[in-house]
Amino acid sequence: MAKVEDLPENHITSNTKKDNSSIQSEAIDAEIPVEDISTKDKKRLKEVLVDIAMSTSVHGIANIVSATKTYTRLLWLILLLLAMVGYVFQLSQIHNTFSTAQKSTMMDIRFGVQDFPGVTFCNLNPIKKSFLSEMSMDMQLFLLISEAMMRVYSRPIDVDIEGSSNFQFLENFKKHGFNTEGWDVLSYIPTDPLQTRDIFIKSEISQMNRSVVERVGHSIDDMLLHCSFNSMICNSSLFTPITNTRYGNCYTLKTDDLVTTVPGPPYGLSMILDLETYEYVSPSSSGNGMKLVIHEPGSYPFVEEHGVNVGPGRTSIGLNRIEIQRLTPPHGNCEYHNDYVDRYGIEYSKMACEQLCQVTLTEDICGCIPTIVSIDASIITSNSKVCATLDIPCAILVRQAQVKGDLHCPCTNPCLENVYTKTISSHSWPRQKYLIQEIIPLICEDTERAQKVLHITGYTCDDFLLRDDLPEAAVRPFEDNFVKLDVYFEDLNYEHVEEADAYDVYQYLSDIGGATGLFVGASVLSLVEVVQVIVEVIKYAVNRLTKK
Structure with a gap:
């Protein structure tokens, strides 16, 4: 049986976790092109985005990513786009209602000096x-x-x-x-x-x-x-x-x-x-x-x-x-x-x-x-x-x-x-x-x-x-x-007689939440997923700039 000391030195190195700078240095020593490492980074970003897409609470995105057939993916993509169109239209109606500043009048009988x-x-x-x-x-x-x-x-x-x-x-x-x-x-x-x-x-x-x-x-x-x-x-x-x-x-x-x-x-x-x-x-x-x-x-x-x-x-x-x-x-x-x-x-x-x-x-x-x-x-x-x-x-x-x-x-x-x-x-x-x-x-x-x-x-x-x-x-x-x-x-x-907001900011936010849930199934917590995607993209961009 071969002893550890008899194994090649580069074999031991390949099984040790290194940072990006070490990988780039060894790539140069081993005459490995930098473009291959960039492709590896792209693949890693794609895998992260796919993982987020598969676990997101927004309806339809996971079906598009997981579809194995083209027509299925295309169908879900069309449905998602139609839902987004309906969502945007509904948001515009809600905003118009809010911006018109509608009011109601309330009347009650009070008693006092x-x-x-x-x-x-x-x-x-x-x-x-x-x-x-x-x-x-x-x-x-x-x-x-x-x-x-x-x-x-x-x-x-x-x-x-x-x-x-x-x-x-x-x-x-x-x-x-x-x-x-x-x-x-x-x-x-x-x-x-x-x-x-x-x-x-x-x-x-x-x-x-x-x-x-x-x-x-x-x-x-x-x-x-x-x-x-x-x-x-x-x-x-x-x-x-x-x-x-x-x-x-x-x-x-x-x-x-x-x-x-x-x-x-x-x-x-x-x-x-x-x-x-x-x-x-x-x-x-x-x-x-x-x-x-x-x-x-x-x-x-x-x-x-x-x-x-x-x-x-x-x-x-x-x-x-x-x-x-x-x-x-x-x-x-x-x-x-x-x-x-x-x-x-x-x-x-x-x-x-x-x-x-x-x-x-x-x-x-x-x-x-x-x-x-x-x-x-x-x-x-x-x-x-x-x-x-x-x-x-x-x-x-x-x-x-x-x-x-x-x-x-x-x-x-x-x-x-x-x-x-x-x-x-x-x-x-x-x-x-x-x-x-x-x-x-x-x-x-x-x-x-x-x-x-x-x-x-x-x-x-x-x-x-x-x-x-x-x-x-x-x-x-x-x-x-x-x-x-x-x-x-x-x-x-x-x-x-008192004037009151017929459509206040709380009702406005509630209707936006209702429309969002109805068309795309998103919630306030879905914003965290959006933030996560933005963070991953920024990290990828920073890595690319650093390697240049």
């Missing part, structure tokens, strides 16, 4: 008759002129547009990309008598100093005879004065600390208001009453757009709150606008944003402040030039371009908004006896009001309180003069 909303009211008469003589001649004209005469003043004006310097704003429209050729600007001047009157009154009030408006209009100290909230007595200090360009003085309830814990009229806001109808200027003030708007606390009260008319008598307004919660992009288009109060002093609302934007656009294009908006323009600009008669068409054109989207205003819906539905009921109030025994004494509690009673009726407060033989004519000036208003929550339940 209610924050009281903002309540703003204005007397329908902007200027007291006793201060009319202090107004400008134009203001007196439009407060006193009849509607019949207004129709005469509202006839179309014959103006040469091309030669008039008043229509230079058309050039500013051109700078914003508008083709103004053929525009009939004069057709935008209002011809309706009532609308024309309102525009001129708003223009005059807009040019008045705020302190003057407060002095010549109806003050809350004169109007508010009685006030209670949650069955507790309140006074005029609970209200903040604001100026409206159509109604002059308006007053907003301060609701910072006001909450309702019990539903019903006794636990809401109750007021008795003296409309001071004897101070009304006719015919501009064609009816008695007040304008009332219910709005979110801290938001700007749009009295003209959202307000309701409340006539003399007793009016009850039952409220129900709807809380709306919207989605941010990509499924929604709302924004929180947390900096709005710091910038403008009011809570964000879409209408406030649109009107402030309209003020800015009108100032840029027309060079003046529009009077066709309700919001106080001083919130956003210090310009005091109000749009005059021939500027009104420009302001209206700006508004129409804004509504159409030709002049962009980046105003989105708020992400959280409260809407109040109202149930309004009213009846005649007060009866004459109640007026004499209850309302007149309220007026007479204040010395200045007591003097007004004597001036208006010719009778003193003592006459009303002590005499039983006063004629009916004594109280006639107070007919249709008082409003009793009750604003309250009908229920502490409120409706919560």
Whole structure:
């Protein structure tokens, strides 16, 4: 038997495990071509890939590799390709559904203590008759002129547009990309008598100093005879004065600390208001009453757009709150606008944003402040030039371009908004006896009001309180003069409406997984096999580069 030491040396070496560098060195010594070793590496990579293909969890690949006949391999290859086509198509449908950002709306009823909303009211008469003589001649004209005469003043004006310097704003429209050729600007001047009157009154009030408006209009100290909230007595200090360009003085309830814990009229806001109808200027003030708007606390009260008319008598307004919660992009288009109060002093609302934007656009294009908006323009600009008669068409054109989207205003819906539905009921109030025994004494509690009673009726407060033989004519000036208003929550339940993703990322991934399993039988763990293939290919490439 041959001994170990008698065997050839190269035989011993061939049975010893060596690294790639040793193999290459011995190949050179033994005069073995390097190409043969490269072929051996290729064979090794192929064997690794075949092993992975045979053990992969992806359906069809193992059948292609293991097939012994060409037509079988071809059949499985076609089936795999068809499955991949279906898989890609299904993925595209899933992605399209996800990218459209569909949303659904959910509604439920919740219960809790209610924050009281903002309540703003204005007397329908902007200027007291006793201060009319202090107004400008134009203001007196439009407060006193009849509607019949207004129709005469509202006839179309014959103006040469091309030669008039008043229509230079058309050039500013051109700078914003508008083709103004053929525009009939004069057709935008209002011809309706009532609308024309309102525009001129708003223009005059807009040019008045705020302190003057407060002095010549109806003050809350004169109007508010009685006030209670949650069955507790309140006074005029609970209200903040604001100026409206159509109604002059308006007053907003301060609701910072006001909450309702019990539903019903006794636990809401109750007021008795003296409309001071004897101070009304006719015919501009064609009816008695007040304008009332219910709005979110801290938001700007749009009295003209959202307000309701409340006539003399007793009016009850039952409220129900709807809380709306919207989605941010990509499924929604709302924004929180947390900096709005710091910038403008009011809570964000879409209408406030649109009107402030309209003020800015009108100032840029027309060079003046529009009077066709309700919001106080001083919130956003210090310009005091109000749009005059021939500027009104420009302001209206700006508004129409804004509504159409030709002049962009980046105003989105708020992400959280409260809407109040109202149930309004009213009846005649007060009866004459109640007026004499209850309302007149309220007026007479204040010395200045007591003097007004004597001036208006010719009778003193003592006459009303002590005499039983006063004629009916004594109280006639107070007919249709008082409003009793009750604003309250009908229920502490409120409706919560919330937008939700109809197709969220979890459903998106689940559908992708379902499609992947359906067409190719893969799972998340199949990704490990893909990584393994990539690693093997990289190792092969590195070896090839090293050998070169």
